[in-house]
Amino acid sequence: MKETSNETFSDMQPVAKQQITEQIFRNNFYFDRELPENLRFLDRLAWNFFWSWRPEGINIWRELDPYLWDKTEQNPRLLLKQVCEFRLWQKANDANYVEKTNHFANEFENYLSQPANCFGKITTQNPVAYFCAEYGVHNSLPNYSGGLGILAGDHLKSASDKNVPLVAVGLLYRFGYFRQKIAHNGWQQERYFDSFVNELALQPVLDEMGERILVMIHMRGREVFAQAWLAQIGRISLYLLDTNISQNAEIDQLVTGHLYGGDAETRVVQEKILGIGGVRLLKKLGIEPTVYHLNEGHSAFLTLELAREFLEANENTNFSDAVSSVREKCVFTTHTPVSAGNDTFSPDLIAACFDENFINALKISKDELFALGRTNVDDKEEWFGMTPLALRMTRSTNGVSEKHGEVSRTLWLKMFPEKTSADEVPITHITNGVHASTWIAPAFQTLYEKHIGANWAEVLEDKTAWRKAIEKIPDAAVWNTHRLLKQLLIAFVRQKTFSKEIGSHDTINEHRDTRKLFDADVLTVGFARRVAGYKRWNLLFNDLERLLKMVNDAEKPVQFVFAGKAHPQDIPGKEILQNLMSVDQNSEWQRRAVFVEDYDQEVARYLTQGVDVWLNVPRRPLEASGTSGQKAAMNGGLNLSILDGWWIEGFNGENGFSIGTLSNELTDEEADINDAESLYQILETEVIPAYYLKGENDLPGEWIRRMKNALATLTPQFSSDRMVKDYIEKIYL
Numbered sequence: 061m062k063e064t065s066n067e068t069f070s071d072m073q074p075v076a077k078q079q080i081t082e083q084i085f086r087n088n089f090y091f092d093r094e095l096p097e098n099l100r101f102l103d104r105l106a107w108n109f110f111w112s113w114r115p116e117g118i119n120i121w122r123e124l125d126p127y128l129w130d131k132t133e134q135n136p137r138l139l140l141k142q143v144c145e146f147r148l149w150q151k152a153n154d155a156n157y158v159e160k161t162n163h164f165a166n167e168f169e170n171y172l173s174q175p176a177n178c179f180g181k182i183t184t185q186n187p188v189a190y191f192c193a194e195y196g197v198h199n200s201l202p203n204y205s206g207g208l209g210i211l212a213g214d215h216l217k218s219a220s221d222k223n224v225p226l227v228a229v230g231l232l233y234r235f236g237y238f239r240q241k242i243a244h245n246g247w248q249q250e251r252y253f254d255s256f257v258n259e260l261a262l263q264p265v266l267d268e269m270g271e272r273i274l275v276m277i278h279m280r281g282r283e284v285f286a287q288a289w290l291a292q293i294g295r296i297s298l299y300l301l302d303t304n305i306s307q308n309a310e311i312d313q314l315v316t317g318h319l320y321g322g323d324a325e326t327r328v329v330q331e332k333i334l335g336i337g338g339v340r341l342l343k344k345l346g347i348e349p350t351v352y353h354l355n356e357g358h359s360a361f362l363t364l365e366l367a368r369e370f371l372e373a374n375e376n377t378n379f380s381d382a383v384s385s386v387r388e389k390c391v392f393t394t395h396t397p398v399s400a401g402n403d404t405f406s407p408d409l410i411a412a413c414f415d416e417n418f419i420n421a422l423k424i425s426k427d428e429l430f431a432l433g434r435t436n437v438d439d440k441e442e443w444f445g446m447t448p449l450a451l452r453m454t455r456s457t458n459g460v461s462e463k464h465g466e467v468s469r470t471l472w473l474k475m476f477p478e479k480t481s482a483d484e485v486p487i488t489h490i491t492n493g494v495h496a497s498t499w500i501a502p503a504f505q506t507l508y509e510k511h512i513g514a515n516w517a518e519v520l521e522d523k524t525a526w527r528k529a530i531e532k533i534p535d536a537a538v539w540n541t542h543r544l545l546k547q548l549l550i551a552f553v554r555q556k557t558f559s560k561e562i563g564s565h566d567t568i569n570e571h572r573d574t575r576k577l578f579d580a581d582v583l584t585v586g587f588a589r590r591v592a593g594y595k596r597w598n599l600l601f602n603d604l605e606r607l608l609k610m611v612n613d614a615e616k617p618v619q620f621v622f623a624g625k626a627h628p629q630d631i632p633g634k635e636i637l638q639n640l641m642s643v644d645q646n647s648e649w650q651r652r653a654v655f656v657e658d659y660d661q662e663v664a665r666y667l668t669q670g671v672d673v674w675l676n677v678p679r680r681p682l683e684a685s686g687t688s689g690q691k692a693a694m695n696g697g698l699n700l701s702i703l704d705g706w707w708i709e710g711f712n713g714e715n716g717f718s719i720g721t722l723s724n725e726l727t728d729e730e731a732d733i734n735d736a737e738s739l740y741q742i743l744e745t746e747v748i749p750a751y752y753l754k755g756e757n758d759l760p761g762e763w764i765r766r767m768k769n770a771l772a773t774l775t776p777q778f779s780s781d782r783m784v785k786d787y788i789e790k791i792y793l
């Protein structure tokens with residue numbers, strides 16, 4: 061990726077953007093190169109993200125050129141283009157390296173050669189089609205903004221490992237999501253990068269004649285074309301649609317420009333490309349899905365295209381026949397626990413974006429189309445919601461944790477006038493999970509290989525066997541592995557804060573001498589998440605004096621690592637960040653609190669793998685699930701969290717700490733005060749004492765007991781393998 065912008069780039073005219081981009085493109089074009097014969101396999105490896113969830117896979121790239129690996133932001137395609145000739149031949153002459161590469165090559169080929177499993181009617185010919193607006197597979201495919209994308213990426217990886225017949229569809233955002241920098245005065249700045257497809261592991265999708273497959277979508281009186289790219293996620297094909305082609309008007313080339321960046325019209329148009337374009341693409345590829353999984357409402361227009369197809373193919377049928385047929389094939393996962401979080405569009409906008417031919421083909425009137433997106437079909441003022449559309453047009457809806465299922469039933473009761481109570485609303489839940497081998501640190505994977513066996517991932521599928529296996533690992537081994545990861549985190553934090561130039565203001569983000577930052581013996585708390593109101597970043601600072609007392613304690617201090625982005629238009633969010641940066645210039649805070657810029661998958665990995673405690677304080681019940689705490693738990697981190705989302709199911713009294721109560725009777729203000737008090741109290745009376753209590757061999761035995769409990773109970777329960785299995789058994793079939 062090449063930086064092409066400053067803060068004002070997103071405001072620039074498309075033409076100007078295009079010119080800048082082309083200039084940079086010309087200056088930085090690298091030709092594909094011939095690799096040494098015995099390393100030729102590296103090229104093949106770079107085209108499939110399989111390496112990204114295998115420690116040996118990552119090592120192959122890092123060893124090729126450690127400096128360049130980080131400079132290219134862990135992008136194998138770029139690494140192979142840029143690595144110098146001399147280094148390449150050195151590695152080609154390194155027998156050990158070549159042998160490791162061959163070994164991994166065999167594993168990869170073997171993995172790919174297994175025929176897919178069948179799950180009832182889900183077969184290679186009739187797979188699951190998974191639709192999502194963002195995918196967080198790896199940082200070298202920067203096509204996500206946060207939790208939803210990471211979840212989708214983990215879903216694909218588990219589907220690949222379990223060899224589930226599944227294809228995925230999404231959009232390729234040329235400028236992705238913004239990259240974050242914090243200025244000297246603590247204010248967040250955004251930059252956009254142009255991802256060059258020739259530097260990403262994306263292949264053009266072609267027809268038998270070798271021509272690009274294009275899909276056409278009608279909108280606003282114009283035809284817009286989208287081309288498709290293929291990303292290979294192990295055994296899974298992920299197709300990404302993109303409108304950046306010369307056949308389109310300039311304005312339309314930018315439809316898939318920014319993720320969640322545009323206005324309402326851009327959103328509708330993006331969602332049309334995703335839903336309608338996605339169905340048309342699968343058809344052109346000859347794929348006939350047995351189930352369409354709408355992961356969040358963004359792709360819900362796909363149901364209209366399926367209805368149109370049905371009516372075209374079946375004479376003498378009407379829209380309601382089409383709906384029955386479409387519902388049979390479609391399932392929906394909702395991710396938002398509040399009405400405001402669901403996409404809605406004005407009827408005028410929908411009218412402008414859907415042409416008459418399309419509506420006529422559905423054999424319904426304009427108003428009937430609008431009504432499909434209303435909670436109350438008769439309320440002509442109501443805006444068009446993607447969630448109501450999805451609820452109507454699918455046979456199954458689920459939330460992403462038990463609590464979120466319950467909240468969603470209440471939220472959408474209004475759509476089921478025949479139901480008298482929320483309990484009867486047909487919305488179930490599948491609790492989110494994370495992909496174990498992506499998120500468990502290599503050091504822990506090595507520990508498991510040694511103490512459990514090379515097949516540890518299979519043992520993980522049996523809760524009881526896993527629990528026993530974890531209990532048998534010596535305390536010292538668990539503790540030392542964690543210490544190693546904590547030291548890696550500290551080195552990462554120092555490295556990240558070292559390179560900042562010094563400005564006129566001192567914020568915690570700018571440390572003159574990073575060697576003094578952080579201490580591996582000090583209790584380390586991680587807090588990283590989107591800066592959104594309900595995540596309550598402010599809660600920790602409710603009583604600053606009390607917080608600083610903990611941080612400054614001579615015997616039992618605490619240190620904090622923060623990360624997270626505020627939406628570019630979220631001024632209060634940016635103010636929260638700015639306040640955080642400038643907390644108390646004089647105390648120990650300056651060397652015990654760090655904000656790591658540009659929270660992404662790589663940052664998330666270091667943080668969730670290295671901290672002692674993972675903090676989460678959302679306003680209940682607004683954390684639909686949350687997954688970052690699951691990543692921490694899988695690395696022996698203890699969650700210190702409000703009982704909301706996944707933690708209600710995960711917490712057993714021993715495997716972490718809970719904040720506040722499950723009571724629903726408080727106002728927001730009362731809950732904030734109570735939860736802040738509870739947070740301080742638990743830190744002071746439980747977390748800090750337990751962490752510093754040393755027993756036999758100078759080990760914190762009580763703490764390790766909790767760590768092992770977390771590893772034993774939470775790893776199997778919140779793995780995405782379990783999640784995908786649940787989706788197959790309870791939803792897809």
Ligand SMILES: *Cc1c(COP(=O)(O)O)cnc(C)c1O
Pocket residue numbers: 205206207208210588589590659660661664665685686687688689691
């Ligand atoms: C896991 C992850 C998330 C989602 O975590 P939450 O607990 O929902 O905040 C968001 N962003 C990144 C980069 C992640 O890795």
